[in-house]
Amino acid sequence: MNxxxxxxxxxxxxxxxxxxxxxxxxxLHDLRQRDHDIGRRCKAAxxxxxxxxxxxxxSTTAGSASGGEERWxxxxxxxxxxxxxxxxxxFVGMASFLLSGGQGLVNVFVFLLLFVLVQILFCxxxxxxxxxxxxxxxxxxxxxxxxxxxxxxxxxxxxxLRESQSAVRLLVLxxxxxxxxxxxxxxxxxxxxxxxxxxxxxxxxxxxxxxDAFVRxxxxxxxxxxxxxxxxxxxxxxxxxxxxxxxxxxxxxxxNVASMGGWWPFLIMSMxxxxxxxxxxxxxxxxxxxxxxxxxxxxxxPGSAGILARMKAPVVQTxxxxxxxxxxxxxxxVLPVDDGLLLLNWAGTLGTGExxxxxxxLAVPPGNRLAAGLGSLADDAVSVDKINQYKxxxxxxxxxxxxxxxxxLLDFLERVVGVTHCTVSLVPLPRRSVAEHxxxxxxxxxxxxxxxxxxxxxxxxx
Amino acid sequence: xxxxxxxxxxxxxxxxxxxxxxxxxxxxxxIAPGAGSTRKARRFPMQIDGETLYxxxxxxxxxxxxSVLAWLREHSxxxxxxPETVRRFVREHAHDPHFANEYQMLSPIVDGAGIIxxxxxxxxxxxxxxxxxxxxxxxxxxxxxxxxxIESDEYVEEWTAGLGQYFQTVRVFDAxxxxxxxxxxxxxxxxxxxTAWQEPLQRAVAVLRDDxxxxxxxxxxxxxxxxxxxLTYKVEQSILEGxxxxxxxxxxxxxxxxxxVKRERQCRxxxxxxFYYSDVQKSEHKIAMDDDELFNEENWYLWGLSxxxxxxxxxxxxxxxxxxxxxxxxxASGGLLGGLGTAISGIGGAVSSAAGAWRYADxxxxxxxxxxxxxxxxxxxxxSNNVNFPxxxxxxxxxxxxxxxxxxxAAQDKLDLNQPILEWMSDKERRKxxxxxxxxxxxxxxxxxxxxxxxxVLGWCVAVDGA
Numbered sequence: 001m002n003x004x005x006x007x008x009x010x011x012x013x014x015x016x017x018x019x020x021x022x023x024x025x026x027x028l029h030d031l032r033q034r035d036h037d038i039g040r041r042c043k044a045a046x047x048x049x050x051x052x053x054x055x056x057x058x059s060t061t062a063g064s065a066s067g068g069e070e071r072w073x074x075x076x077x078x079x080x081x082x083x084x085x086x087x088x089x090x091f092v093g094m095a096s097f098l099l100s101g102g103q104g105l106v107n108v109f110v111f112l113l114l115f116v117l118v119q120i121l122f123c124x125x126x127x128x129x130x131x132x133x134x135x136x137x138x139x140x141x142x143x144x145x146x147x148x149x150x151x152x153x154x155x156x157x158x159x160x161l162r163e164s165q166s167a168v169r170l171l172v173l174x175x176x177x178x179x180x181x182x183x184x185x186x187x188x189x190x191x192x193x194x195x196x197x198x199x200x201x202x203x204x205x206x207x208x209x210x211x212d213a214f215v216r217x218x219x220x221x222x223x224x225x226x227x228x229x230x231x232x233x234x235x236x237x238x239x240x241x242x243x244x245x246x247x248x249x250x251x252x253x254x255x256n257v258a259s260m261g262g263w264w265p266f267l268i269m270s271m272x273x274x275x276x277x278x279x280x281x282x283x284x285x286x287x288x289x290x291x292x293x294x295x296x297x298x299x300x301x302p303g304s305a306g307i308l309a310r311m312k313a314p315v316v317q318t319x320x321x322x323x324x325x326x327x328x329x330x331x332x333x334v335l336p337v338d339d340g341l342l343l344l345n346w347a348g349t350l351g352t353g354e355x356x357x358x359x360x361x362l363a364v365p366p367g368n369r370l371a372a373g374l375g376s377l378a379d380d381a382v383s384v385d386k387i388n389q390y391k392x393x394x395x396x397x398x399x400x401x402x403x404x405x406x407x408x409l410l411d412f413l414e415r416v417v418g419v420t421h422c423t424v425s426l427v428p429l430p431r432r433s434v435a436e437h438x439x440x441x442x443x444x445x446x447x448x449x450x451x452x453x454x455x456x457x458x459x460x461x462x
Numbered sequence: 463x464x465x466x467x468x469x470x471x472x473x474x475x476x477x478x479x480x481x482x483x484x485x486x487x488x489x490x491x492x493i494a495p496g497a498g499s500t501r502k503a504r505r506f507p508m509q510i511d512g513e514t515l516y517x518x519x520x521x522x523x524x525x526x527x528x529s530v531l532a533w534l535r536e537h538s539x540x541x542x543x544x545p546e547t548v549r550r551f552v553r554e555h556a557h558d559p560h561f562a563n564e565y566q567m568l569s570p571i572v573d574g575a576g577i578i579x580x581x582x583x584x585x586x587x588x589x590x591x592x593x594x595x596x597x598x599x600x601x602x603x604x605x606x607x608x609x610x611x612i613e614s615d616e617y618v619e620e621w622t623a624g625l626g627q628y629f630q631t632v633r634v635f636d637a638x639x640x641x642x643x644x645x646x647x648x649x650x651x652x653x654x655x656x657t658a659w660q661e662p663l664q665r666a667v668a669v670l671r672d673d674x675x676x677x678x679x680x681x682x683x684x685x686x687x688x689x690x691x692x693l694t695y696k697v698e699q700s701i702l703e704g705x706x707x708x709x710x711x712x713x714x715x716x717x718x719x720x721x722x723v724k725r726e727r728q729c730r731x732x733x734x735x736x737f738y739y740s741d742v743q744k745s746e747h748k749i750a751m752d753d754d755e756l757f758n759e760e761n762w763y764l765w766g767l768s769x770x771x772x773x774x775x776x777x778x779x780x781x782x783x784x785x786x787x788x789x790x791x792x793x794a795s796g797g798l799l800g801g802l803g804t805a806i807s808g809i810g811g812a813v814s815s816a817a818g819a820w821r822y823a824d825x826x827x828x829x830x831x832x833x834x835x836x837x838x839x840x841x842x843x844x845x846s847n848n849v850n851f852p853x854x855x856x857x858x859x860x861x862x863x864x865x866x867x868x869x870x871x872a873a874q875d876k877l878d879l880n881q882p883i884l885e886w887m888s889d890k891e892r893r894k895x896x897x898x899x900x901x902x903x904x905x906x907x908x909x910x911x912x913x914x915x916x917x918x919v920l921g922w923c924v925a926v927d928g929a
Contacts, residue, residue, distance in 0.1 A: 407525035
């Protein structure tokens, strides 16, 4: 982690979840802007660090670092309690074991079973759990696992982190290994302390017919890791022979008793190598994997991908900056229309001879046909004069139904005087009917024309 | 260097606003079937982190082209003075209501904008258009013509020939149906109007292309979240001993349904926002797929899988799970069973899953009643075990995404989502999905299954642009 952002914890996942839920209702445009601004300030490269930075920034903006009520026992204080208990249990366990034996005799086999073999089995089980957790599974955690009590203090509320269970398992494991290691340290401390004040005699014996050679082989195998550089912590054949014990045989010679104390370096090294060291390794590994999985959980949390994308992607804006002018429309002011016994071919709507192709235009005498809207404004003026002089009863204006009414035509018709009836005649496109919206527009247009009577018709072919 | 600015001009009702709405991805643009919907020039700057790369200006349709041209001719002495004459026209008619539209149209052009002249390819070319094209030529600004075939492309050829007399570049662009690739191509083409505009336009196009990818990625995440939520959601209610269960059962069922309906609606809204649609839900754009329809089992076979597809998918998922258990037995027996355990449990799993899928095909979830140590009962509804339900949700979400992705911001019609959805999905994909859904239901490797599902959904989302 860099950028001054701490390692994520379970609480961060909860805060992330809360924030994502809050964001669900916010407009996306605002989120884009907000997250990109944060992204620009963030110098971290990896996803988890960027998300942590994002969370911190939002917490700062919101003015409160985290929600949730204050607890009397936090995760940290629960961990301190658990560590202390583990130390005490380790110490008391070893001391009780050493002091509970009669005649100051300690059976090496029982010692190895309790403080080495059981520990190794726990470590092995933990390693399997770790392996499965790292692979994305969520192995079952025993209800009696003391680490659960510590973890329970880490959850801000009762929500279930469905997709982060592997990380939760590793946290359990991390605390478990830590407590196991502290337990072993307590046991080692007790071993030294009790040994300093009370003489012990280490013996071995079994109801099974175990030979000296077997024990020699066993101790040699166990001492293999340190026998070459710490020979003092190995067990000699003589010591094995001398420390064989059977309850039926009473009376251990003082010489033998003194030499039997020679077991302790071996036993200490066994504890350190097979109980403490694996715990420490597993502890370190679980811490490392926990951070890794926690980062993964944060980056893969539902909704995180969106945040990261928004932080990275520029804010792209293509939409209009000002709202549309929605003042009331005045359809007649710009776009009106008209009618007559004289035909006005507007803007080349009808080709040569085409008026005879339409039923409604057949009655128009050939001499009563004018054109406008295509040439110059002076040409238009000539046509206007002709209409004004002729003063037809009805002015038929042929227009393109597919074109909208234009102010150009309105300007022209406004100059017509002495005509009472104007009919806007819509010429349809071949093989097509006039669209309803076009017809409506022309109707609106004709209503706004300066004639006493106006109407609109769609021309039909003969 | 001046910022590239493009004035979209033309007659009323020729699709200028549609082109702007599509290119600016802005569905707030008022597009009416009638003419004159744009009465004031409106600016659409393309900004990246506040930096404007180019600007589109939607202008009102020209109304008095011949009058303007007559004025220009009257006030111009020679060809060299034409641009200045247009500028003079704009200056002198800034407050003239008679030429309000012409002023709005010409004003950005004399200020340096490039010209995008828009015509309708479904209507014939006419000589009456020549006056406005002549005016545009008088401005001396770089220009290109866009033929927008609003209803058909019947007159596109005619227009291409006519426009070729006035414009060096003529392009056909269907504002209502143009896919993203074509939209970006057109924008890139705008850059060619001026060499100084090429670089910002290319940059803008690259950003918009990335933005499109991001839209698909984000949409696939949202859809994945929705599916997973639907697979894991349940409601609970504890009741005291002696309280009747039936009303509580109904309440739970309603809560369950309303949550999922709300969740689906939320997902849709977010996807629409991703694609810059702000008002798809409004009446004129209303989606033709009601929320309540989600729980109409009759439609499930339209949106999700058919009964047989569902049974096959369930059998596959059950077979894999059963086979997995059988493999453990085989491994434990040191291979003495010769794979018999795998075969038997695989077949058993497949048959029981298929039978369950068939039998509970019309049940969304199951109601469970548990006794509580403190007395009373705990009633719960969900999560849904129905094989088809996640397929239905996925189908609806993918169809919604697909329709939105293919739609342009100029489109005003309803989003028709009532159509068969997952028919294009292969059997292999269906089986894979069924297994993913099964694992998520069973809380198995959820992060991995989420990633698998998101990957598949992303593939389908991205494929929309390639289709």
